[in-house]
Amino acid sequence: MTEKITVALAGNPNVGKTSIFNAITGSKQHVGNWPGVTVERKMGKRKHKDVEMQVVDLPGTYSLTAYSLDEIIARDFIIEEKPDIVVQVIDATNLERNLYLTTQLMELGTRLIIALNMTDLALAKGDSIDVQKMQEFLEVPVISTIGSRGGGIEELLDSVTKEIHRTRTSENIFVYGVEIEKSAEELENVLAEDPYFSHYPSRWFSMKLLEGDENIIKKAEESENYPQIRKILQRTDADSFEAKIADQRYKTIQTMLRQVCNINTDRLSGSDMVDRVVTNKYLGIPIFLSLMWAAFEITFTFATPFMNIIDIFFGWLAETAAGVITVSWLASLVGDGMIAGVGSVLIFLPNILLLFFMISLMEDSGYMSRAAFIMDKVMSKIGLHGKSFIPLIMGFGCNVPAIMATRTIEDSRDRLITILITPFMSCGARLPVYVLLAGAFFGRDAGIVIFGLYALGIFVALISAKLMRSTIVKGEDTPFIMELPSYKIPTLKGSILHMWERGKIYLKKAGGIILIGVVGVWILASIPAPGSGGTFASEEIYGTTDSMIGFIGQIIEPLVAPLGFDWKIAVALLFGVVAKEIVVGSMGVLYGVGDNEDSLSEILAAGAMTPLAGLGLMVFTLLYVPCFACIGVIKRETGSWKWTAFQLFYGTGLAWIFAFVLYQVGSRMGLFA
Amino acid sequence: MQERTLDFIEPETSVKVLKVTGQKSSRKRILDMGLTPGTKVEVIRRAPLGDPVKFKLKGYNLSLRKKEAETVLVEIIE
Amino acid sequence: MEQHYGKTEITFAALAGLLYTISGIYHIAEGIGIDIGIYEGMARSLFISGDILGGFCLVVTGAVFLYGFKEMMQGINAGVSFLYVGILMSLVFMMIYLLIMGGNLLDSFIVPEDYEGWSIMETFRPGIYLGILSIAGLLYWRDRFSLHEVLALREGA
Ligand SMILES: Nc1nc2c(ncn2[C@@H]2O[C@H](COP(=O)(O)OP(=O)(O)OP(=O)(O)O)[C@@H](O)[C@H]2O)c(=O)[nH]1
Ligand SMILES: [Mg+2]
Numbered sequence: 001m002t003e004k005i006t007v008a009l010a011g012n013p014n015v016g017k018t019s020i021f022n023a024i025t026g027s028k029q030h031v032g033n034w035p036g037v038t039v040e041r042k043m044g045k046r047k048h049k050d051v052e053m054q055v056v057d058l059p060g061t062y063s064l065t066a067y068s069l070d071e072i073i074a075r076d077f078i079i080e081e082k083p084d085i086v087v088q089v090i091d092a093t094n095l096e097r098n099l100y101l102t103t104q105l106m107e108l109g110t111r112l113i114i115a116l117n118m119t120d121l122a123l124a125k126g127d128s129i130d131v132q133k134m135q136e137f138l139e140v141p142v143i144s145t146i147g148s149r150g151g152g153i154e155e156l157l158d159s160v161t162k163e164i165h166r167t168r169t170s171e172n173i174f175v176y177g178v179e180i181e182k183s184a185e186e187l188e189n190v191l192a193e194d195p196y197f198s199h200y201p202s203r204w205f206s207m208k209l210l211e212g213d214e215n216i217i218k219k220a221e222e223s224e225n226y227p228q229i230r231k232i233l234q235r236t237d238a239d240s241f242e243a244k245i246a247d248q249r250y251k252t253i254q255t256m257l258r259q260v261c262n263i264n265t266d267r268l269s270g271s272d273m274v275d276r277v278v279t280n281k282y283l284g285i286p287i288f289l290s291l292m293w294a295a296f297e298i299t300f301t302f303a304t305p306f307m308n309i310i311d312i313f314f315g316w317l318a319e320t321a322a323g324v325i326t327v328s329w330l331a332s333l334v335g336d337g338m339i340a341g342v343g344s345v346l347i348f349l350p351n352i353l354l355l356f357f358m359i360s361l362m363e364d365s366g367y368m369s370r371a372a373f374i375m376d377k378v379m380s381k382i383g384l385h386g387k388s389f390i391p392l393i394m395g396f397g398c399n400v401p402a403i404m405a406t407r408t409i410e411d412s413r414d415r416l417i418t419i420l421i422t423p424f425m426s427c428g429a430r431l432p433v434y435v436l437l438a439g440a441f442f443g444r445d446a447g448i449v450i451f452g453l454y455a456l457g458i459f460v461a462l463i464s465a466k467l468m469r470s471t472i473v474k475g476e477d478t479p480f481i482m483e484l485p486s487y488k489i490p491t492l493k494g495s496i497l498h499m500w501e502r503g504k505i506y507l508k509k510a511g512g513i514i515l516i517g518v519v520g521v522w523i524l525a526s527i528p529a530p531g532s533g534g535t536f537a538s539e540e541i542y543g544t545t546d547s548m549i550g551f552i553g554q555i556i557e558p559l560v561a562p563l564g565f566d567w568k569i570a571v572a573l574l575f576g577v578v579a580k581e582i583v584v585g586s587m588g589v590l591y592g593v594g595d596n597e598d599s600l601s602e603i604l605a606a607g608a609m610t611p612l613a614g615l616g617l618m619v620f621t622l623l624y625v626p627c628f629a630c631i632g633v634i635k636r637e638t639g640s641w642k643w644t645a646f647q648l649f650y651g652t653g654l655a656w657i658f659a660f661v662l663y664q665v666g667s668r669m670g671l672f673a
Numbered sequence: 674m675q676e677r678t679l680d681f682i683e684p685e686t687s688v689k690v691l692k693v694t695g696q697k698s699s700r701k702r703i704l705d706m707g708l709t710p711g712t713k714v715e716v717i718r719r720a721p722l723g724d725p726v727k728f729k730l731k732g733y734n735l736s737l738r739k740k741e742a743e744t745v746l747v748e749i750i751e
Numbered sequence: 752m753e754q755h756y757g758k759t760e761i762t763f764a765a766l767a768g769l770l771y772t773i774s775g776i777y778h779i780a781e782g783i784g785i786d787i788g789i790y791e792g793m794a795r796s797l798f799i800s801g802d803i804l805g806g807f808c809l810v811v812t813g814a815v816f817l818y819g820f821k822e823m824m825q826g827i828n829a830g831v832s833f834l835y836v837g838i839l840m841s842l843v844f845m846m847i848y849l850l851i852m853g854g855n856l857l858d859s860f861i862v863p864e865d866y867e868g869w870s871i872m873e874t875f876r877p878g879i880y881l882g883i884l885s886i887a888g889l890l891y892w893r894d895r896f897s898l899h900e901v902l903a904l905r906e907g908a
Contacts, residue, residue, distance in 0.1 A: 063705040067698065096731040097707050212697070243693065246704040247711070263732065273832035275717075275727070275734075283815055284721035287840070290808040294847050297805075301851045305858035312861070373736050377722035380738070386725065479699035479741045480725055481706060484734040 002047070006054045007160055008083035010074060010105070012098050013060025014485050015091040016117040018042075019147030021057035024157065028501060030401075031148075032363035033488050034390065035060060036408035039070040041077055048157040051164070056083065059407075062097070064104045065213050069407040069415070078110065079200070085160055086110045089147070092122035092129060093486070095261065096253055102138070103174055103249045109201040113159055114142040115152070121486075126264035133260040148491075176207075176248045180241060183210060186232050196223045211245050212238045271486035275370070284374050291367070295358035296454075299351055300435070300447060306350035311599065314343035329537035333522055336542070337589055341518025344588030344600055345581040346510050348432040353503045355428050359397045360498035364490035368393065369482065376480060382462050383469030385409060385480055388418040392461065395425030396454075397502065399630045402427075403637055411478035417468050419637055420647050423626040424461040426454050428506075429580040433621045436584055440601035441611035449615070457622050460654065509579060513628075517575050517582040521589045524549035543568075543590050563620065563656065564613035564663040573620065579627045612666045616659040623655035675749070680726070680742035684718045688747040695744030707731045708745055756823055756831045763888055764820040764834045770884070771813030771841065774799065774877040778806025798875045809878060812840050835896070838885045845882025852879070 009017045013035030022029055025044030030037055042057040058077055059070035066072040078086060088105055090098040105112050114134075122129060135142045141159045145152035175181065187206035191197045197205060208216040209229065220229050257263075278287050318339045325331040362368050368390055376386030387409050395402035402422050409415040426434075434453055438446035469475070525543045528534035529551035534541035541547045545554060545567070552574075553567030560570045568590045576583035584600075591603050604614070625631070625648050635644045665671075682688055690712045693703050707730055708714065715729040725738040774797070780787045781794055782803035788794050819833025852874045859866035889896060 062702075065701060065705065067702060094731070094733045097733060100705065100707065212701070214698075242701060243704060243710065247709040250707065250709050250712070265732070268829060268832075271734075272717075273829065274836055276829055276832045277815060277818075277836040279718060279720060279727065280818065281719070281721050283811070283818060286807075286811045286814070290811045290840075291843075293804050293808060294844065298847055298850060302854040305854050305861050308858060308861045373720055373725060373727065374722075376736075376738070377720060377724050380724070386736075477740065479702065480736070480738040481699070481702055481741060482725075482736050483706075484727060484736055486734075 002050050002052050003164070004052045004054070005084040005160075005164055006056065006081075007085045007087060008056045008058055008077060009087050009089060010058050010078055010101075011060060011089035012062055012091065012094075012101060013037075013483065015060065015089045015094075015098065016145075016147035017060065017089045018057055020087075020089055020115060020117065020145060020153070020156075021055060023147060023150040023153045024053075025055050028497065029057060030498070030501075031494065032360075032368070033366040033485055033490075034363060034368040035483050035485065036070060036387075036390070036405065037363075039073075039404055039407035041073055046157070049161050051161045053157075053160065061101070063101055064108070064208075065211070066215070068410040073407075078105070079108065082110075084111065085113060085163060087113045087115050087156065087160070089115045089117050089145075092116050092119045092144075093125060093127065095129070095257060095263075096250070099253045099257075100246075100249055103252065104204075106138075106140070107174065107201070107204045107207060109204065111163060112140045113156070113163055114138065114140055115145045115147075115156055116142055117145045117147045119144045120146050120149075120151075125269065127261060129261040134256070137256045137260060148494075174249065174252055176245055180210060180244060180248075183232060183236050183241075187229065190225050190228050190232070194223050194225045207245065209233060210236060210238070210241050212242050269486065271366070274487055275484070278367070278370055279373060288371060288374055295362070296451065297447075299354045299358060300450065303350035303354055307347050310343075310347045310349065314339060314347070317343070329526070332526065332537055332542065333519070336525075337519050337522030338515065340588040340600075341521065341585040342510055342515055344436075345432060345514050345585045346507075348435060348581075348584075349503065349506060349510075351431055351435065352428045352506050353499050355431070356397055356502040357495055357499040359394065360495040361490050362393070363498075364488065364494055366485050366487040369484050372482065373484060378462075380477065380480075382466040383414075383475075383477070384417060384465055385411075385414055385478065387480070387482060388414060391418055391422055392425050392458075395422045395427060397428055398505075399423050399425065399427045399626055400633050403630070403633045406637065411475065413473050413475040414478055416638060416643065417465050417473050419634060420468065420643065420650075421461040421465050423630055423634070423647065423651060424457045424464065424623065426457040426622055427580075427626075428502075429627060430621055432581055432584045434618055436587075436601055437604070437614040437618050440604040441609075441614045449618075453618055453622055456619065460623060464650070464654075509581070513579050514581055514585050517578050518585045518589050521549060521571070521575055521582075521586040524552065525589060549590070560656075562663070563616050563659040564610065564667065565617065565620075565659075566609075569609075569613075569617060573617075573624070576621065577625050577628070579629070580621060583621055612663060612671060615666075616663045619662060620655045620659040623658060624652045626651070676746055677748070678743050679714070679716070679728075679737075679745040679747050680739040682716045682747065682749070684716050684726075687713060687715050687750050689713055689750050690745060690747050692746040693744060694746065695741070699741060700744065703737075703741065703745065706735060713750065714747065756828070756834075759891075760831055760834055761820060761823050764816045764823065764837070767837060767841070767881075767884055767888070768813050768816030768820055770881055771809050771816060773813075774881065775806045775809030775811075775813055778802050778809060778877075780806075782806060798872070798877060798880075800876065805876075805878070808844055809881075812837060812844060815840060834888075835892075838888045841878075841882050841885040842889065844878045845885070848874075848876045848878040848882075852876075 009021050011017050018029050018031045018038050021044060024046050027044050029042050038057060038059045044055045046053045046055055058074040061071040061074040064075055066075040086105060088102055116131060131142050131144055141163060143152055143156045143159050145156060184206045187209055188202045191202040191205055209220060220226055278284060318335050321334045321339060322331055325334060371393060372386035372389045375389045379386055379389055391402045391405040394405050399422055403419050406415050406418045409418060434450045438449040442449045525547050526537040527548040528541050529546050529548055532546040534546050544550055549571055550567060553571040556570045557567040572583045572586040575586050588600050591600060591608055631644060634647055635641060638644060676691060690708050690710055692710060693700050693708060712730055717727040717729055719726050725736045726742060727734060727736050777787060777799050781799055781801035815833050815837040819830050819837060822830025822833065855874045856871055859869060
């Protein structure tokens with residue numbers, strides 16, 4: 001008979017929970033070497049020896065007192081949903097702090113198994129840990145694992161299946177001294193009387209009350225017996241209890257560690273050496289900038305040959321299609337619509353892949369946290385946090401996961417501002433627009449123009465944060481307490497996997513929403529405008545003002561005419577709201593790339609648009625409404641349509657103003673005419 | 674032995690924590706991270722722009738802003 | 752206290768530091784349009800291109816080596832960190848230049864019409880030949896770099 005159980009993976013941030021989750025369930029959840037990668041719970045399944053396990057990967061947390069949203073998610077799952085077994089993943093190179101959570105989990109009375117992870121690193125460092133002894137001390141199973149390579153997973157699962165049938169004996173191994181114990185006992189007695197508390201172990205609950213855990217106190221307030229509880233609490237010196245409890249926990253851990261392991265502390269570690277350089281007072285920031293440039297350079301330069309291959313492929317495809325399909329409207333749909341539209345977008349796949357490869361190197365090496373460390377001061381100047389810097393960098397890849405990553409920010413107002421400014425970070429979907437237009441109009445200086453756009457995005461984000469901070473989202477500085485993980489050499493496999501996962505998303509998007517978008521544009525470009533009297537998909541009306549799309553375009557054209565955009569661009573921008581790649585896709589359809597020898601950029605450079613308008617279009621694309629997916633995630637993470645609408649109007653307003661000033665001033669001064 | 678706050682300690686110095694003061698929520702977090710009384714902390718270095726500061730304790734690296742370090746009372750150990 | 756580096760480390764840091772800094776500055780100068788060559792066509796013969804940002808990266812790498820040189824001269828043991836990180840950084844930049852070179856080569860096969868009269872050496876850069884020095888350093892101190900999963904830089908004997 002098969003049994004069904006829930007197994008939760010808990011532990012401190014960045015200890016390898018997700019790596020182990022992936023190894024157990026065969027999933028490909030995101031892994032990275034910085035604290036706070038996982039921000040929501042992820043489910044997976046695994047069957048082992050007739051036991052069907054529902055495995056849950058949780059965000060990391062340092063203790064059962066939660067501060068940020070991701071920690072709250074982890075804590076609530078453990079406390080409220082009571083998984084059958086909690087596997088606490090522990091970083092073997094950092095036992096003392098990791099075991100602090102263990103003490104709390106034990107107090108909570110969870111069925112616990114410890115996965116002693118990163119044992120390879122501990123070994124390399126020269127530490128030795130006596131697993132057997134540790135197991136005896138803690139009275140819970142301890143299994144050595146190497147999450148990133150799947151080592152020890154079978155043993156871990158064996159242990160899980162054994163543990164569910166074991167009758168447990170031990171409890172309350174921590175004693176906190178007479179004074180605290182006395183108050184705890186009194187509290188426990190009160191709690192025992194009230195069925196309201198029966199959901200929680202009373203020992204744990206009273207310790208949490210004595211520690212002054214705000215969340216637990218709030219829970220207690222709902223009970224009828226609260227006055228009694230308050231009386232006991234008032235007699236205690238909460239501040240000193242809090243310190244004493246933490247202290248006692250750490251003391252117990254130290255006593256144990258002295259006997260079970262031998263930690264090598266005398267050597268300066270590789271991480272310390274790297275940090276000495278990359279966080280150096282004079283060199284830290286230049287090194288950061290030079291690495292950024294390097295990532296940028298690779299993303300753009302190395303992609304060229306691969307882009308050319310794709311370009312040639314689509315050229316061939318268009319030609320073949322034109323030769324095979326004889327029905328004229330169908331040929332136009334396939335050639336001018338699908339191939340031209342999707343092709344103009346897919347050509348940027350190499351850029352996207354390289355971009356994510358670079359970001360994954362940054363995530364996996366451990367440099368991400370250092371970037372936050374170096375930039376914290378700058379961020380504090382605008383009223384934010386070093387931790388807000390991580391979502392901003394992730395935003396260069398895709399804004400959606402970046403906005404999710406803000407969950408690690410403790411203060412809700414800091415988090416709100418970070419969510420609102422993240423869309424100004426130029427994501428991969430905007431890159432096609434830049435590469436196309438900068439390439440068409442600025443030739444050799446394209447790199448500088450694109451670099452400038454990224455810089456503009458950062459600038460707008462920072463200024464906006466400052467502005468919001470001092471007006472609508474006022475608030476104080478919040479504490480900045482961040483762990484700096486040790487460096488790890490990124491594995492080629494890991495980075496390629498990450499790159500491929502993102503590449504797949506891009507391909508799916510191209511074959512899905514973008515295809516639909518461009519076909520939509522093609523249909524509108526083929527339907528005659530009301531009253532024009534043309535025929536469907538005839539060459540006379542296709543993509544002209546006599547088509548439906550021309551009709552719509554001309555209606556909205558006045559809105560963007562002051563920015564130097566014509567109706568075709570107005571339409572492209574309108575459809576680009578769905579996904580920004582569609583801006584390029586629809587331009588491909590509208591400027592008739594399909595049956596043309598020249599590529600879109602050649603058509604544009606030949607005079608379809610002035611360089612100044614091109615520049616304006618890039619700026620506008622950078623700042624205006626992010627894509628549908630992003631709007632959705634802003635709504636979900638802020639929980640408010642009001643803030644979502646604010647972001648949309650603010651961004652689009654800024655986009656309009658920037659493009660307007662650029663065009664008006666530029667054309668008066670005769671720039672890029 | 675002289676009592677000082679952690680933000681006043683020069684880099685490359687080792688100290689022992691005496692007490693954590695400061696606001697409730699940040700205090701608890703600092704304690705949770707292991708800055709309990711008696712813990713040995715090494716001040717490693719300040720970030721390029723002077724703030725935050727990197728510390729080493731219990732075998733791992735932690736960074737705090739000076740504002741948070743200010744709430745930790747310490748004494749220098751030789 | 753035992754010293755963790757010797758003359759070789761100091762000399763290497765000084766040499767690499769100077770070479771990288773000078774070629775970086777040369778790149779930047781070319782980029783701005785100032786000729787600082789000692790003889791006609793010096794920039795060409797050294798494969799220096801006018802590249803301000805690329806030059807900046809070389810200067811930063813050089814500065815890392817020179818900072819290590821300074822600390823080691825002061826007798827700071829951990830100063831050798833700068834030497835190791837400098838070597839790693841220069842290898843990163845070498846790799847980037849090689850990739851760009853490879854990309855161009857590949858491109859010249861794909862769209863030969865755009866590459867008439869072009870030779871691969873046009874993308875050859877100091878970042879590549881200076882990197883050879885770092886490879887030598889890496890091999891010489893190979894027991895101190897263990898690049899397998901964990902970065903365990905070791906202090907020398
Ligand atoms: N050397 C080594 N690296 C590991 C091991 N397990 C995980 N890692 C690496 O440690 C880092 C963190 O792994 P994750 O699985 O993302 O950690 P997590 O606990 O899910 O982190 P959060 O979601 O941020 O809380 C990644 O860079 C992994 O590749 C291991 O056993 N040995
Ligand atoms: Mg995770």
